[in-house]
Amino acid sequence: MDLEALLSDLVIVDDPGKIRLTAETLEGLKYTPILLNHVPDFLRITSAAFFPALEKVLQEPDAPEAELPAGETALSFREKKASLMIYHYKLLNRLRRGEPEAWDEINGLMEDD
DSSP: OOHHHHHTTOOOOOOHHHHHHHHHHHHHTTOOOOOSSOOTTGGGOOHHHHHHHHHHHHHSOOOOGGGSOTTOOHHHHHHHHHHHHHHHHHHHHHHHTTOHHHHHHHHHHHHHO
């Protein structure tokens, strides 16, 4: 997995007011990002908390084969968890910047549920 490529277009918004407002709006919509690992209060995550959480996923020990989803290796599952975290964090930052297309994406994800 090429982390540099995945994160290359990330524009971080750590403004507390924008984080709070975005999280409250998403919570009002009952939106919960689908992550394959537990990240406490993900909708309010800052860059100071995100990057250590991402590193933790990348460094976690291999799950026993019996606990992996069908067709996944320990490496592919760890990479899938990291990719989902990055996708949702990038989306959060786009929402925090007020990008209409990001809100359209949320609406699309909500329709799929």
